[in-house]
Amino acid sequence: MHAALLSNGKVVFLDKLENYTESKLPTGRNAYSVEYDPTTHELSPLSLSSNAFCCGDIRALRNNNPTYELLDKQGKPNSRSIPLDILVKNQPYWMYPFLHLLRDGTLFVFTAKSSQIFDVDKNRIIRQLPDLKGLERTYPNTGGSVMLPLTKQNNYKPQIMICGGGEIDDIFSATDETCGTISPMSAKPEWKMTKMPGGGRLMVEGTLLLDGTVLWLNGARLGCQGFGTASNPALEALIYDPQAESWATAGKTDIPRMYHSVALMLLDGTILIAGSNPNEMPLLEENVVQDNPTRAYATEFRVEKYIPHYLLENKAEMRPTEMRIRDKILVPGGTITTISFDLNSNHVPKDVKVLLYHGGFVTHSLHMGQVMVEMESLPPKLKYFSGNQWTVEARVPDIKIAPGPYVIYVVVDGVPSIGQFVSIQIY
Ligand SMILES: [Cu+2]
Numbered sequence: 001m002h003a004a005l006l007s008n009g010k011v012v013f014l015d016k017l018e019n020y021t022e023s024k025l026p027t028g029r030n031a032y033s034v035e036y037d038p039t040t041h042e043l044s045p046l047s048l049s050s051n052a053f054c055c056g057d058i059r060a061l062r063n064n065n066p067t068y069e070l071l072d073k074q075g076k077p078n079s080r081s082i083p084l085d086i087l088v089k090n091q092p093y094w095m096y097p098f099l100h101l102l103r104d105g106t107l108f109v110f111t112a113k114s115s116q117i118f119d120v121d122k123n124r125i126i127r128q129l130p131d132l133k134g135l136e137r138t139y140p141n142t143g144g145s146v147m148l149p150l151t152k153q154n155n156y157k158p159q160i161m162i163c164g165g166g167e168i169d170d171i172f173s174a175t176d177e178t179c180g181t182i183s184p185m186s187a188k189p190e191w192k193m194t195k196m197p198g199g200g201r202l203m204v205e206g207t208l209l210l211d212g213t214v215l216w217l218n219g220a221r222l223g224c225q226g227f228g229t230a231s232n233p234a235l236e237a238l239i240y241d242p243q244a245e246s247w248a249t250a251g252k253t254d255i256p257r258m259y260h261s262v263a264l265m266l267l268d269g270t271i272l273i274a275g276s277n278p279n280e281m282p283l284l285e286e287n288v289v290q291d292n293p294t295r296a297y298a299t300e301f302r303v304e305k306y307i308p309h310y311l312l313e314n315k316a317e318m319r320p321t322e323m324r325i326r327d328k329i330l331v332p333g334g335t336i337t338t339i340s341f342d343l344n345s346n347h348v349p350k351d352v353k354v355l356l357y358h359g360g361f362v363t364h365s366l367h368m369g370q371v372m373v374e375m376e377s378l379p380p381k382l383k384y385f386s387g388n389q390w391t392v393e394a395r396v397p398d399i400k401i402a403p404g405p406y407v408i409y410v411v412v413d414g415v416p417s418i419g420q421f422v423s424i425q426i427y
Contacts, residue, residue, distance in 0.1 A: 001013060001014070001015050001260045001261070001262055001274065001275045001277065001363065002014040002015075002052065002262070002361065002362065002363040003262040003264050003272075003274065003361075003362045003363070004264070004359070004360075004361050004362065005264060005265070005266065005267070005359050005407075006035070007405055007421045009037075009038070009039070009266070009267045010035050010036060010037045010038070011035070011036045011038060011264060011266070011272060012033065012034075012035050012036075012046070013033060013034050013036060013262075013274070014032070014033045014048065014052040015032045015033065015052065016032065016051055016052060016053035016054070017032060017051040017053065018030060018032065018281060018282055019281050019282065020281070020282040020284075021282070022301050023043050023045045024045060025045050025047055026045075031045030031046060031047070032048045032051075032052065033045075033046040033047070033048045033052070034046055036303070038266055038268075038270075038272055038303075038305070054363075054364070064091065064092070064094060065081070065094070066083060066084055066087030066088045066091060066094040067081040067082055067083050067084055067087070068081070068082055068084045068120075069081050069082065070120070082123060084109070084118075085125060086109055086111055086114055086115075086116055086118070086125075087111060089114070090111045090112040090113075090114050092169075093111045093112035093136060093138050093139070093141075094111070095138070095139040095140075096138055096139040096142060096364050096366055097109055097110060097111040097138055098110040098111070098115075098137075098138065098145035098160075098162065098366070099368070100145070100147045100158065100160055100371075101369075101371075101400060101401065101402055102117065102158050102184065102185060102400070103150070103156055103157075103158055103185070103399035103400055104185070104400060105121075105400040106118060106119050106120075106126055107119075107120055108147075108158070108160055108184050110132075110137070110138070110145060110160070110162065111138045112136050112137065112138055113131045113132050113133075113134070113136060113137060114129075114131055114132075115129040115131075115132065115160075115182075115184070116128045116129055117129070117184055117185070127184070127189075129182060129184055129189050130182075130189065130190060130191060132162060132180040132182075132191050133178070133180065133191065133193065134165065134176045134178045134180070134193075135165045135166055135167045135174065135175070135176040136165050136166060136167065137162050137164070137165035137176070138165075139225055139364060140166075140169045140224045140225040140226055140229075141165050141166030141167065141168070141169070141173065141175075141202060141224055141225070142164075142165065142202065142203055142225055142364060142365050142366070143162060143163050143164030143165035143166075143176065143179075143201070143202065143203075143204055143365070144162070144163050144164060144203075144204050144205040144206040144216065144365050144366075144367075145160060145161070145162045145163075145206070145366070146160070146161050146206035146207075146208060146214055146367070146370060147159070147160055147161075147370070147371060148160070148161055148181070148208075148214070148242045149208060149212050149242070149372045149373075149374065150371070150372065150373045150374065150397075150399070151212070151374040152374055152376060152397075153374075156373070156397055156399050157183060157185065157186070158183065158184060158185060159181055159182070159183050159242070160181065160182055160184060161179055161180070161181045161206065161214065161240070161242075162179060162180050162181075163178075163179035163196060163201070163204055163206065163216055164176055164177075164179070164196065164200070164201040164202055164203070164204040164216075164219065165202060166200075166202045166223070166224050168224065169224050169226070169229075170223070170224060170229070171222075171223045171224070171228070171229045171230070171231070171293055172222065172223070173202075173222070173223055173224045174200060174222075175199075175200030175201055175202040175220070175221055175222060175223075176200050176201070176202075177195050177196050177198075177199050177200045177201065178193055178194070178195055178196075179193070179194050179195070179196060179240070180192065180193055181194070181242075194240075194245065194247065195247075196216065196238055196247065197236070197238060197247050197248075197249050198234065198236050198238070198249065199221060200221055201216075201219045201220070201221060201234045202219055202220055202221075202223065202224065202225070202230065203218060203219035203220060203225060203230070203258060203259065203261065203364075203365045204216050204217065204218060204219040204234065204365065205217065205218050205219070205261075205262075205263055205362075205365035205366070205367065206367070207263050207264070207265055207271055207359075207367065207370075208265070208357070208370060208371075208372040209239070209265075209271075209308050209310075210265075210269050210308070210310060210355060210357070210372075210409055210411055210416045211308070211309075211310050211411075211414060212241075212242065212243065213239050213240060213241045213242070214239070214240045214242070215237060215238070215239055215250075215263070215271060215306065215308065216237070216238040216239075216240060217234075217236075217237040217238065217253075217257070217263060217273065217306070218234070218257040218258070218261045218263060218273065218275075218276075218365065219233070219234045219257070219258065219261075219365070220232055220233050220234055220256075220258045221233070221234050225259055225364070226259065227259070227278060227279060227280040227294065228278055228279065228280075228293045228294030228295070228296075229259075229278070229293070230258050230259060230278055231293065231296065233256030233257065233258055233276075233297075235252050235253050235254065235255075235256070236249050236251070236252050237249070237250050237251040237252065237253070237306060238250065250308075250309065251306065253273075253304060255276065255300060255302060255304065256276050256297055256300070257273060257274075257275055257276040257300070258276050258277075258278050258297065259276070259277060259278045260275050260276070260277045260363070260364070261273070261274065261275035261276050261277075261365070262274050262275050262362045262363065263306070263362065263367075264359050264362050264367075265357065265359040265407075266305075267407060267418055267419040267420075268311075268418050268419075269308065269310065269311055269409065269416040269418075269419070270305045270306060270307050270308070270311065271305065271306040271308070272303060272304075272305060272306075273303065273304045273305070273306060274300075274303040274304075275300060276297065276299075276300040277299050277300065278296075278297050279294065279295070279297070279299055280294075282299040283295060283297070283298055283299050284298060284299065285298045310414055310415055310416065311415070311416075315414075315415050316415075317344075318344065318347065318412075318413070318415045319415055319416065319417055319418070320341035320342065320343055320390075320410050320412045320415070320416075320417040321341065321342045321343075321417065321418075322340075322341060322342040322389075323339060323340070323341045323408075323410055323417045323418070323420055324339070324340045324341070325337060325338075325339050325408055325420055325422060326338045326339070327422075328421075328422050328423060329422070329423050329425055330356075330395070330396050330422055330423070330424055330425070331396070331424070331425055331426070331427065332396045332397065332398050332399060332400070332401060332424065332426070333395070333396070333397065333398025333399075334395065334396070335395060335396075336378060336393055336394070336395045337393070337394060337395065338391055338392075338393050339354060339391065339392050339393075339394060339408070339410055340385060340389055340390065340391040340392075341389070341390060341391075341410055341412070341417060342387075342388045342389055342390075343388055343390060343412065344388070345388050347412075347413075349382055349390065349412045349413055350413055351412070351413055351414070352377065352381055352382050352390075352392050352410065352411070352412050353374055353377075353410070353411040354374070354375040354377055354392060354394040354408060354409075354410050354411075355372055355373070355374055355375065355408065355409045355410075355411060355416075356372070356373045356374075356375055356396055356401075356406050356407075356408060356422075356424075357371075357372050357373075357406060357407045357408075357409060357419065358370060358371050358372075358401075358402075358404070358405070358406045358407070359407075369402060371401060371402075373396065373397065373399070373401060375394040375395060375396055375397070375408075376394060376395050376396075376397050377392050377393065377394040378393040378394065378395070392410065396424065401424060402424075403423075403424050403425055403426040404423070404424060405421050405422075405423055405424075406421070406422055406423070406424050407419035407420065407421055407422075408420055408421075408422050
């Protein structure tokens with residue numbers, strides 16, 4: 001399954017060709033894609049003209065294509081496949097490498113245990129990074145990878161955090177409980193290791209939260225990716241705080257979320273969780289056979305919402321409301337925009353942050369393109385306007401980020417507004 005947030009606040013899901021779906025097209029046929037409204041729970045079936053099975057990964061007709069190709073600004077491929085050294089050297093770990101765009105426009109590329117900084121324009125390795133200790137970290141033993149929030153406080157220095165993974169392509173594969181964090185652009189990059197509470201985990205995925213922490217959830221404790229090849233679902237939600245370098249368990253579900261699960265930040269600051277399909281074709285509850293690994297887990301049609309602590313208790317009532325962003329098209333290092341918002345009449349704010357957020361395209365525990373950048377707010381940080389209205393002036397820092405749609409959240413004393421879409425343009 002694949003998921004992405006749309007500019008109307010709804011979520012688009014794409015699935016593969018199946019012999020059963022709960023949502024049907026007006027023609028009565030199975031719908032392999034839907035638009036889901038997380039507020040009203042309304043589903044609109046969408047017609048897919050191709051089988052989106054496991055799309056989004058680096059592969060072609062055969063399953064061993066350790067190359068990359070480039071699309072132009074219009075999204076057209078130039079039909080030239082270029083071998084990517086790190087994929088060639090790390091076969092059979094050629095699928096779903098972790099990629100993060102760094103602030104100077106180079107790419108952080110990671111597969112298996114190996115990583116490097118790669119210059120796409122010059123087709124050149126800029127720097128080979130040390131191997132990450134522990135088990136394999138990418139498909140079919142995928143853990144998760146995030147670029148930690150880029151903030152003024154950390155001088156927008158990219159730090160990559162990779163968690164979980166596994167040993168071999170087998171249902172009895174061990175899984176990894178460790179995480180490594182590296183600053184690939186520092187003078188002497190080294191992996192700093194921590195451990196997730198609760199033990200080894202595979203298909204664990206990281207979602208950046210609006211308080212600067214990272215939510216790690218979903219996955220399994222035994223096995224690998226594929227159909228009927230994982231068991232012992234990992235049910236706990238974990239929070240990693242990069243500033244304190246500490247872990248906490250923050251909630252538990254009773255719904256297994258394994259192969260093809262997704263987690264995605266919504267406009268209201270909560271996280272939508274869906275999926276768990278370790279089966280080649282949908283398996284209904286009544287057809288589950290506990291001791292048969294290919295039939296042990298029913299296909300999951302329920303979605304869940306994870307509410308982070310910054311909205312628990314009565315905090316949602318403290319939200320900044322009526323957010324207005326003067327400019328909807330922003331340029332890194334360019335446009336200074338004014339953002340105004342309302343607060344409860346008795347709320348005198350102490351702290352404000354403006355966040356630029358892109359949740360990415362989510363599949364196979366990868367959040368492709370996920371990035372969170374704290375915007376530079378100009379002094380005075382907060383200006384009282386009138387009534388309950390406050391304003392802040394901010395701009396996107398002058399670093400390389402991918403152009404396209406992003407969400408702006410204003411976070412006042414730790415509580416986020418409802419996000420609004422803007423567009424980042426690069427000239
Ligand atoms: Cu898949």
